[in-house]
Amino acid sequence: MRYLFIWLLSLPFSLWGQEAEFPFLLAPNLGYDVFIPSQYQQYGGFDGPRIGCVFYSYTEDFEGKNRPAQQAYSLHFSFLRSSKIPQERLFVFSLGGRFSFESHFDRKYLLPYYGLEAGGLKRSPKKMALHISPxxxxxxxxxxxxxxYAQAKYLQAMSIDSKTQSGLHLEVGAYIKIIYYQPINFKLEIL
Structure with a gap:
């Protein structure tokens, strides 16, 4: 698990030695989540609000256009309630990155991406567990x-009772860019 966090933290350094625009971005995120555990018949589904923030994004845009990010890193918190047992709750926090399948795209709609998130989850009667989610x-x-945006991930809990805590996590939401960047051309080099 610690190697996953090291990998996630080292991804921005993949730019070393490349000339590129380096935009920092602060974009709060609001959304709605649905979690379908692998033992759905027994426990029912979970749904509820999601808040978060995109704290870094990168796009290779040398023409000065505003393009969607090719890489983006974010932190999210989901507060979900069971549809079958009202007093049962699920809290999920995730830190992760997403990467575009395409580069140098001109359209501004239906842009596919993939990613990886890691974090923790806490289901009301159970202990906290770590998770990894492609x-x-x-x-x-x-x-x-x-x-x-809309995305789907498989939340794989890393605990003794992972079957009751793992499942499909569906999300829809929007993020609003409140701090936009002025492109800065730079070149990172190791001394």
């Missing part, structure tokens, strides 16, 4: 100041 998503619409 994901596939689609940025439905991209605008200079906001974007709409």
């Amino acid at each position: 994901l596939l998503g689609l940025e439905l619409w991209h605008h200079r100041s906001f974007a709409l």
Whole structure:
């Protein structure tokens, strides 16, 4: 698990030695999540709000256009409630990255991406567990100041009772760019 976090933290350094625009971005995220555990018949599904923030994004855009990110890193928190047992709750936090399948795209809709998230989850009667989640998503619409997205991931809990805590996690949401960047050309080099 620690190697996964080291890998996630080292991804921005893949730019070393490359000339590129280096945009920092602060974009709060609001959404709605549905979690379908692998033992759905016994426990029912979970749904609820999601908040988060995209804290870094990168795009290789030398023409000065506002393009969707080819790489983006974010932190999210989901607060879910069971549809079958009202007093049962699920809290999920995730830190992860997403990467575009395409590069140098001109359209601003239906942009596919893949990614990986890791974090923790806490189901009300159970102990906290770590999770790792591969994901596939689609940025439905991209605008200079906001974007709409939908994504699906398989949340794999790493615990003794992982069958009751793992499952399909579906998300829809929007993020609003409140701090936009002025492109800065730079070149990182190791001394």
